[in-house]
Amino acid sequence: MAKGAGKARKKLPKALAVVNADNCTGCEACVEVCPVDCIYKVPGSDLATLQSFVDIDLDRCIGCDLCERWCPWDAIEMIKPTLIADAVAIKGGPPDYVLANQDKLNAAARAIQDLALEVAAAAPAKK
Numbered sequence: 001m002a003k004g005a006g007k008a009r010k011k012l013p014k015a016l017a018v019v020n021a022d023n024c025t026g027c028e029a030c031v032e033v034c035p036v037d038c039i040y041k042v043p044g045s046d047l048a049t050l051q052s053f054v055d056i057d058l059d060r061c062i063g064c065d066l067c068e069r070w071c072p073w074d075a076i077e078m079i080k081p082t083l084i085a086d087a088v089a090i091k092g093g094p095p096d097y098v099l100a101n102q103d104k105l106n107a108a109a110r111a112i113q114d115l116a117l118e119v120a121a122a123a124p125a126k127k
């Protein structure tokens, strides 16, 4: 779960996957297709009221877009790294899960967004 949050990446993908938890049924179609195994089923055993859904380790997502294309419920959206923190902050989920995890998920997304903004600021302006 968000292993290595905030760890510097050599290169950022053009977009990263974010799960809209309210649309996710936990069918795991996305888990099956993800080539880097960065989508995880949220464990419900310690959170009795948890609905079934998945979340994504953004530090490992390579932005391949497969999960978005395979999701039968349109629960995944590909988001530019410069906007990722805002998207993660509103992605929703069961209250127990949000309470236990949202700060950590926000911090990981913020680190990626800050890096993306740094890279964008350092890039030469296009003519």
Ligand code: SF4
Binding pocket: 016, 017, 033, 034, 035, 036, 037, 038, 039, 056, 060, 061, 062, 063, 064, 065, 066, 067, 068
């Ligand atoms: S975009 Fe690709 S790497 Fe990222 S979570 Fe989806 S399937 Fe995995």
Ligand code: SF4
Binding pocket: 019, 023, 024, 025, 026, 027, 028, 029, 030, 031, 053, 054, 070, 071, 072, 073, 074, 075, 076
């Ligand atoms: S494919 Fe879509 S609905 Fe199924 S677990 Fe993944 S995000 Fe949820």
